Amino acid sequence: GKGGKGKANGGGRAADGGAAVARGVACPVAVRDLTTVFEREPDEEVRRRKEEAATLPLQRLGDDAVVVVNEYACPVEADGGDVGDPNRRAVIDLPLPRPPWEGLSPKDFQAREWEFFHDWLTGIYRDHDRARLNFFEHNFEVWRQIWRTTERADAFLFIVDVRKPLFHFSLALYRFLSRRFEEEAGPGTGNIVVVINKVDLVPAECVEAWIAYFSERFPGLPVVPFYVPKSGSANLGDNGSVEALTQALRSRRVVKKVDEQLRAMSASKFFGRRKGQQEATEEETEQRFRRPCTMTVALMGDPNMGKSSIINAIFGKKIVSSSATPGHTKHFQTHFLPMSRINGEGSEDCLSNVCFMDSPGIVVPKLDVPRAIQVVFGSYRIANLREPYSVIRWLMESGVGLIGRYALERHREGQEAWTPLSVCEAYARKRSFFTRKGAPEPYRAANNILRDVLNGRGVVAFYLPPGREGDLAHMRDIARTFALQLLEEPHEGDGNDEDDVGSEGAAEEHGEGHGEEPAAEEEEDEAEEPEEDVRPRGKASGFQALLSDSSESGED
Numbered sequence: 349g350k351g352g353k354g355k356a357n358g359g360g361r362a363a364d365g366g367a368a369v370a371r372g373v374a375c376p377v378a379v380r381d382l383t384t385v386f387e388r389e390p391d392e393e394v395r396r397r398k399e400e401a402a403t404l405p406l407q408r409l410g411d412d413a414v415v416v417v418n419e420y421a422c423p424v425e426a427d428g429g430d431v432g433d434p435n436r437r438a439v440i441d442l443p444l445p446r447p448p449w450e451g452l453s454p455k456d457f458q459a460r461e462w463e464f465f466h467d468w469l470t471g472i473y474r475d476h477d478r479a480r481l482n483f484f485e486h487n488f489e490v491w492r493q494i495w496r497t498t499e500r501a502d503a504f505l506f507i508v509d510v511r512k513p514l515f516h517f518s519l520a521l522y523r524f525l526s527r528r529f530e531e532e533a534g535p536g537t538g539n540i541v542v543v544i545n546k547v548d549l550v551p552a553e554c555v556e557a558w559i560a561y562f563s564e565r566f567p568g569l570p571v572v573p574f575y576v577p578k579s580g581s582a583n584l585g586d587n588g589s590v591e592a593l594t595q596a597l598r599s600r601r602v603v604k605k606v607d608e609q610l611r612a613m614s615a616s617k618f619f620g621r622r623k624g625q626q627e628a629t630e631e632e633t634e635q636r637f638r639r640p641c642t643m644t645v646a647l648m649g650d651p652n653m654g655k656s657s658i659i660n661a662i663f664g665k666k667i668v669s670s671s672a673t674p675g676h677t678k679h680f681q682t683h684f685l686p687m688s689r690i691n692g693e694g695s696e697d698c699l700s701n702v703c704f705m706d707s708p709g710i711v712v713p714k715l716d717v718p719r720a721i722q723v724v725f726g727s728y729r730i731a732n733l734r735e736p737y738s739v740i741r742w743l744m745e746s747g748v749g750l751i752g753r754y755a756l757e758r759h760r761e762g763q764e765a766w767t768p769l770s771v772c773e774a775y776a777r778k779r780s781f782f783t784r785k786g787a788p789e790p791y792r793a794a795n796n797i798l799r800d801v802l803n804g805r806g807v808v809a810f811y812l813p814p815g816r817e818g819d820l821a822h823m824r825d826i827a828r829t830f831a832l833q834l835l836e837e838p839h840e841g842d843g844n845d846e847d848d849v850g851s852e853g854a855a856e857e858h859g860e861g862h863g864e865e866p867a868a869e870e871e872e873d874e875a876e877e878p879e880e881d882v883r884p885r886g887k888a889s890g891f892q893a894l895l896s897d898s899s900e901s902g903e904d
Contacts, residue, residue, distance in 0.1 A: 472713055532603045
């Protein structure tokens with residue numbers, strides 16, 4: 349489907365290649381091309397971190413391991429957070445639902461939407477210290493897509509990354525959708541499924557721990573482990589994750605309007621053949637209750653969670669574009685599931701009543717989330733970093749052994765202690781990343797390292813659920829064994845993604861020494877996911893028991 353149209357009420361393109369507003373200023377913008385809009389960090393803060401990257405030695409060089417596991421590194425969102433518990437944080441409500449539009453002209457309604465969004469955003473900065481806020485979406489047009497998604501969908505798949513699932517789980521969105529559903533359908537089975545994606549990047553014991561955590565904290569909520577074996581290949585749909593996800597979805601309920609009355613019904617009834625129904629127009633499909641014979645399933649989550657890849661796996665072929673770039677999908681897209689993907693019969697033209705919606709990824713406001721975590725786990729685009737070295741510092745001081753992983757060597761005998769800058773310069777020399785004048789390109793090196801970590805390519809960092817700190821030593825033993833599997837797997841194109849930032853002469857043009865952010869035109873390259881997924885992966889067979897358990901536990 350197409351996204352909403354709206355005038356650009358403010359904002360613009362920032363020097364770092366993405367739209368931005370001043371840090372700490374409650375300034376919503378409306379960018380027509382649906383560019384993600386974060387606050388722009390103060391120049392003085394960026395300069396300070398660059399200086400520290402060159403002068404402040406690393407306090408820890410990381411472990412000699414390619415798989416690193418740590419305790420959960422963020423406060424946990426919870427109702428009543430911040431009160432008497434330093435490990436809990438209050439939930440920031442989202443601008444949902446949008447204001448009613450009955451009886452308003454399009455112009456008046458858009459003005460009401462804008463005022464509603466502006467009030468929400470200014471309220472966040474009024475109620476919370478700017479320093480505690482993460483980088484979250486300020487673009488009014490992107491939020492309009494989320495409004496339309498929640499208004500149109502009947503069921504929801506919350507997609508999270510297995511390496512830090514709770515970080516990607518929006519309690520505010522879950523709470524809004526759950527409460528709305530209970531008001532409409534009454535207590536009982538809901539309409540949400542949690543999908544823990546990329547489970548082949550971590551040991552099965554870690555996946556089990558996170559499934560247990562979600563099951564205990566959210567009783568009755570199905571949690572499905574998922575992985576995509578080979579993106580874009582003929583084997584895309586040949587994986588037990590799809591069947592487990594389908595079974596979990598069948599166990600849910602949805603609300604439909606029958607004879608002008610709201611009724612809750614089993615989602616399984618929509619997995620039958622679609623009988624020549626005419627597609628409604630865009631105007632008619634604005635409300636989910638106007639499609640009584642169709643169940644629309646929306647995939648929700650942060651950018652870079654693999655939502656598009658999951659849809660491709662469900663359909664057994666590539667039907668939507670996917671990319672390693674956070675926020676690649678902005679307008680939602682809808683696709684009816686063929687019956688051949690349900691019962692193995694019929695042609696591709698024989699459709700079911702289940703419609704999947706690939707919705708935009710969006711970063712919601714949260715408290716006390718380190719910026720480095722947003723970068724490492726995909727919600728802050730690496731190419732838009734003005735200063736990547738503080739993230740390198742955070743990784744290494746968290747235990748990721750980059751020096752051992754890349755076999756980096758000091759440039760001169762007697763070199764002083766390692767700093768984030770010297771680590772990146774050593775990587776640049778090893779990879780022959782030089783300017784025309786022969787100087788190493790540390791910015792390009794940092795960019796490549798961060799992409800490796802984000803993609804789980806030779807370096808995997810993951811976290812235990814809150815409350816499982818006592819299992820840390822045991823899980824680290826398991827991680828060492830699991831690392832051997834990763835090292836046995838080939839990983840082509842180490843650091844050579846098509847959307848790598850930095851080219852010969854980049855540091856020369858933008859400042860040598862510490863390295864500067866690339867020009868905007870160098871950042872806009874958004875390469876699609878390669879036909880063959882080149883990430884090193886664990887043995888998929890270890891997850892078959894998990895998939896079987898999750899498909900059987902869908903009923904609640």
